[in-house]
Amino acid sequence: MDSRKIHFLASDGVLAREALTRLIARYGQRPAAGADVIVALGGDGLMLATLQSAEARGLPVYGMNRGTVGFLMNNYSEEQLDERLASAEETVIHPLRMRAERADGEVVEALAINEVSILRAGPQAAKLRILIDGRERMAELVCDGALVSTPAGSTAYNYSAHGPILPIKAEVLALTPMAAFRPRRWRGAILPKEARVTFEVHEPEKRPVSAAADSFEVRDCERIEIESVADIEHRILFDHGHGLEERLIREQFA
Structure with a gap:
């Protein structure tokens, strides 16, 4: 070259x-x-x-x-x-697209190559409802946070949170909790690459949550949708x- x-x-x-x-x-x-x-x-x-x-x-x-x-x-x-x-x-x-709805009604979108992370933004643990493709899979996860990782990002924040390392050609995403308090022994899930993951925040005023697409942060979130983007x-x-x-x-x- x-x-x-x-x-x-x-x-x-x-x-x-x-x-x-x-x-x-x-x-x-x-x-x-x-x-x-x-x-x-x-x-x-x-x-x-x-x-x-x-x-x-x-x-x-x-x-x-x-x-x-x-x-x-x-x-x-x-x-x-x-x-x-x-x-x-x-x-x-292929990156992830994050769509975060804030408490004031603003909707913010961003792309992530490694992961989208959901993090508590106050002294109390976050309470998250998890839906996969619109179907409730966990009514309440009490935790410091959770993240959805691509294979490329699986050795980064995901691995530090004890999530799995994914082969780069695997058509899957890793959903990994951080310091899960309830259910205490839940270690996360491996999801199809096409899955749409939604987090709904319980008690957002008492238990504020931020969402980050790689290093781009959105604060005071009430709902976060994450999905892989095949055309980028x-x-x-x-x-x-x-x-x-x-x-x-x-x-x-x-």
Whole structure:
């Protein structure tokens, strides 16, 4: 791949900004509108934001780790970038759409590549009613929160909450509770990718709840709907032999 068709961008970290300067000097810089690929320098937060912005142009994103958490990033190297991009493995990710209804009647929509998380926003536990495709499956979950994760995000917040790691090609979503108090032993559910998950908040004034699509937060929610979006694709590139499927398997044996 011609390095003149690369668009580089970086997070605000010192390492990332220094790497950006060196890579542009070595490989040149194309505007995003005329590029074949975006190379993102930072951590997973930057990768998620870049995938969102690149989707409109259909561009793949290749990340190099110049941040802290770098599960979605490749190892940093300034050598042979053209060759690495030419042989890279591509994974296509379909995001989740969150539709959150606030107490004041406002409806906010956002996309999430990793997960949509529902979190208590006060000192008392949240009380959530869970519906799947409009059918009540749990009348009341008392918890610190719950989340719905894609396979790509299953090693992130979902895994920290003791949710399952999902194979990247699995046509499923993970529904995982956080610090469930009642039912105390409920560990969550594996759902079809096409499932529409709805959380209804009980006692929202006494037990306020926020919803977050990746890092985009909506506060004072009363109802949150989550579903996978089949017609939106995010393209992410990994070094040959180190694709996302391999990373997910490797993570389970770490």
